[in-house]
Amino acid sequence: MKITLLCIGKTDDKYLIEGIEKYLKRLKFYITFNLVVIPDIKNSKNLTKEQQKEKEAQLLLKHINSLDTVVLLDEFGKEYRSLEFASYLEKNMIQSTQHLIFVIGGPYGFDDQIYQRANQKISLSKMTFSHQMIRLFFVEQTYRAFSILKGEPYHHE
Template sequence: MKITLLTVGKTEDAYLKDGIEKYVKRLKHYTKLELIDMPELKNTKALTQEQQKSKEAELIMKKVQPLDFLVLLDEKGAELTSTQFAAYIDKRQIGSTSHIIFVVGGPYGFDASVYQRANDKLSLSRMTFSHQMVRLFFVEQLYRAYTILKGEPYHHS
């Protein structure tokens, strides 16, 4: 199964880039992972929040194919423990999912059209994190999920 993390904007802080790279490298042993950073919208001062979400939705939907399993990383999503997330990934692998796309939206969340297309919503926390940090948290949790599935000693219950 191929996994894509689709985000709006780039990671600029070196310490976050280093951390992301560390886990992306580790994940190569378990799955095919692609990170796609879509460019942030420009000249947004003249746009309402809804217009920004609509424009971001257009960018997101260009990356999604009809058979892709689309998961929004959203504050309204289900909260899972690391073990539950591992089971979630395992279920997708065992099922017929060939490509799962996890999406981090822009600063105002997702447009209604993206919610309609989504297959699922997950929340990394009830807290709010910067979009840059979410990338690191997600790839670490993905790595943790695979080590749980393989029975490796990274995760301690």
């Protein structure tokens, strides 16, 4: 199985970049994990929220094929504890999921095209975080999940 985190817009904060890179390096020992960052929409100030979401959807869909399992990181998605998320990843591996794509939308969320294409929605919290912070939280939780599956001492419960 391969995992991709697909997101809109670059991260400028050095501390977030360093944290993301730390966990990306750790993840390579467990799984093929790719972070794909789609550039922000240009001239978005001249667009309505709906137009911006539609343009972002077109860019996101270019990175998704028909066989991919697409999971939106969405505030209204299913919440998992870390052990449950590890189990979720394990089930996908057992079911021979080839490519699991997790998607972080732009500042206004997802266009209906993306909701229709998605196989599932997951929420990392009921709280709202910046899209850049979500990247760090997601790669850390993915690393934590694999350390749980391998019985390593990173996670304490």
